[in-house]
Amino acid sequence: MMPVARVSGVDVKPTTRARMKRQLVGAALGVSVVNGVLSGMDGQEATVSRAFDVEFGLRVPRPAIYDDPANGGCRGERKVVATAYAGGTTKRTELRVLYFAPSDMKVIGRAAKTVLRPSGRIDVLVALIAYPQTVGEDATALWTAAQARVNAEHVAYARSIGRRDAIVQFANTNVFIDPRSDRVTPRNPTSVREALTRAGARLEAFDILMTIDINPLESVGGYALESESAIYVGNVARWKEPLDEVAWQRVAAAAYNHEMAHHWGWDHDWSPTCGRSHPFGEFATSPILLGWTDVDGDGVPEIRDDTPYGSAIVGQSASPIPPAAREH
Ligand SMILES: [Zn+2]
Secondary structure (H helix, E strand, O other), X not given: OOOOEEEOOEEEXXXXXXXXXXXXXXXXXXXXXXXXXXXXXXXXHHHHHHHHHHHHOOOOOOOEEEOOOOHHHOOOOOOEEEEEEEOOOOOEEEEEEEEEOOOOOOEEEEEEEEEEOOOEEEEEEEEEEOOOOOOOOOHHHHHHHHHHHHHHHHHHHHHHOOOOOOOEEEEEEEEEEOOOXXXXXXXXXXXXXXXXXXXXXXXXXXXXXXXXOOOOOOOOOEEEEHHHOEEEEOOOOOOOOOOOHHHHHHHHHHHHHXXXXXXXXXXXXXXXXXXXXXXXXXXXXXXXXXXXXXOOOOOOOHHHOOOHHHOOOOOOOOOOOOOOEEOO
């Protein structure tokens, strides 16, 4: 008969008991036991774990830490960054972020907010403003190919960490809007929603509203409007003629890798990069900070893990911070 530990009158399964025992051993010796192997707990890991407890009342035994001594080739202030996604629904989750000074690992910043979960199927409704000058006849083929390429990158990443299925996949619905016949203000999500409704789109079925606005008369960047669940990408390269394959890929990268990552809670200072080579492939930041790696060694990426970062996280839920507009 399998022995069952009893804690406070609650039956605890052997697996849970083993995990509790590991945690007790770790707490007593300052070491962590992962997959039965006793290993010295990294001093930085222990410091970060303690900080999550102090700052947020969260138990994060195996935190996700990004520490780049080269600071991505940037001259600005270097920070060590740790993130924890926990709780929420299949679509939304609570994110906590801690920033540390590399010299003494003192907490120098923190953030807590409710974000779009960087996991699973994300339904995107795309309003593509069809300027004749920049959106050519082959735009549908090139744009959908660029979108497929983004999804393929997520599949490739999953394969690289031994998973069959991608952690994130985008389900896209593209609606072309003629700026001449349908009066629309592309930078106003309400106006775009109205134009999409006139075009017959069902807005409630989507997680993100994306506006692709390659206006030949403008030169503007992109932004994520978290309060509107909206992404806008403008004419980032001052295109004056129909976009080719590479140009559409650049638009897709700005929309799905950069602006989308802001909806997942990413900020530019998580992992700055100033050199020519981008260390995260197409992604905006290190996969570890988005929960896309298996930090605690249980075989499941943290964003998909029922016991993320080494244990079920218990504690007060972070008080959500009102979403803000970002322009970058
Ligand atoms: Zn940005």
